[in-house]
Amino acid sequence: MTKILLTDEHVAALCCPEDSAHLEVFDALLKGFYVDLLRSGRKSYRLRYRVKSRLRVVTLGDAQVMTADQARTLVNEVIHQARVGVDTFAPPEAVLGPTLEQFFVEQYLPYVKSYKRSWDTDESMIRTHLVPQLGRLHMSVIKPPDVAVFIEHMKAKKYAMGTCNRALVLLRYGYVLAVRWGVLSADCNPMKHIKNLSDDSRIEHFLTNEQAQSLLFEIKKSDNEMLQWIVLFLLYTGARKREVLESRWSDFDLAQRSWRIPKTKSGKVRHVPLSEHALGVLQAIKARYGHHAFTFVFANEKTGLPYVSIFYSWDTARKRAGLSYLRVHHLRHSFASFLVNAGRSLYEVQEILGHADIRTTSRYAHLSRERLQEAVESVPLVR
Missing domain, CATH: 1.10.443.10 (Intergrase catalytic core)
Known part of the structure; x- marks a missing residue:
């Protein structure tokens, strides 16, 4: 991870390597504050922070329009609000839509029960894994980092790669249905950018x-x-x-x-x-x-x-x-x-x-x- 003191001069001098799609350079003073450099030359100030135990990654503004001091001031305000449980970048409640728990319990499960013999396996996965970690979050604001944190939590509890992948498959299908049914817009699907984990260590047992x-x-x-x-x-x-x-x-x-x-x-x-x-x-x-x-x-x-x-x-x-x-x-x-x-x-x-x-x-x-x-x-x- 590259760290420097982000100033207008330093940011102007930065550029993305030709062999990379983008480069993240973090501020040496403010945790989570960084500039994202694209190969095209675009530079954006961004911030990673937690609010109510949830990881958020937001874009603060164009680094060619916003100064480093302006971005730093905004970062301090966002972090201060997050410490008291207020998410500055949360969308209005009216457009949030259902929480993940509401959708999977009230819409997803009744649907799969109508045709899927192993629906009880989905119910167990939803109850045991999805709801405790992601259930209270609105589906429209869940981002790939939220899913990554969820999977890391499962891995930390020593769940097998196959179990983690089944959780990802379930989430992916749930979002597909939510978009298909008009519950969410297509651009609110974080699973489009999430791939299954590589499970090269899987052991198959065969009797001699x-x-x-x-x-x-x-x-x-x-x-x-x-x-x-x-x-x-x-x-x-x-x-x-x-x-x-x-x-x-x-x-x-x-x-x-x-x-x-x-x-x-x-x-x-x-x-x-x-x-x-x-x-x-x-x-x-x-x-x-x-x-x-x-x-x-x-x-x-x-x-x-x-x-x-x-x-x-x-x-x-x-x-x-x-x-x-x-x-x-x-x-x-x-x-x-x-x-x-x-x-x-x-x-x-x-x-x-x-x-x-x-x-x-x-x-x-x-x-x-x-x-x-x-x-x-x-x-x-x-x-």
Whole structure:
């Protein structure tokens, strides 16, 4: 960060390097006071300050029209007002529009509930993250620095990059809807300038055959007898947890070896081919609990309804198997990994998993070290 005493003489002598779009030079005396130099030659006095814990970045005036002393006087006034909770540059209340909390709770959530199966995930993100940090701010005055501070707060609390990115995606979609519905003007969307965080450190977990055997050994000892069939079916189909837990006998055509999933994450019907192993799981359940004993295939024997959660029995088994990091969703990763390592194409994996975008499928395209070794060994010897 470049710091000098901002005077008319010093500012007049400053220029932006040719290899930069702009240059910020801060005042050596007043914190947050700086001149922003553009490659075009334009110079503006600006100020970063906080009012009611909110970061504000405002333009004070053109440095070729306003003197450094005039800008400095205005800075002192703005900072003095901010200390008593008054934001000099806040727009009139009449044009502020809804706060972020009002929009997301009163307009966004009712809308996504009408079509989105995973709306409760959005509700949790809004309640846990967006409202506590940004909820009281009016959407029309939220700027990219406010979003940056929000994300830095999440990172400081050790939330994963994926969680931070989901918050950004939710904010971005909310602003798109607000503009589309006329709640905000297009120039009030700070998310146009915000990109998702780079998540290069993300780790995908895939079960080896040995780990799968160890996990199943412990799961078979679980007090929840149905857990073994649930886990096996997840491994044999690559389906999502709720798709399996909520599956009904009427969804299966055993003669055609097909499973029709009527409610998928994308909202579209999906047909999953069933392997001999997957069919074997269904036959085992029939033999144990009777033919069509319940409407739901993997029903809780006490209620006949799908399990609300299998976490505690799953958590006990995975820890005993030495796989405490493993999530149920990693069984889906493993299924895809098994297919790819068996030589199946990403297109085939995409169809079976029901991905709309091949880029999503590529996340699961883990190749074992043995298969990669086989690939490099296939290059012929050059003499």
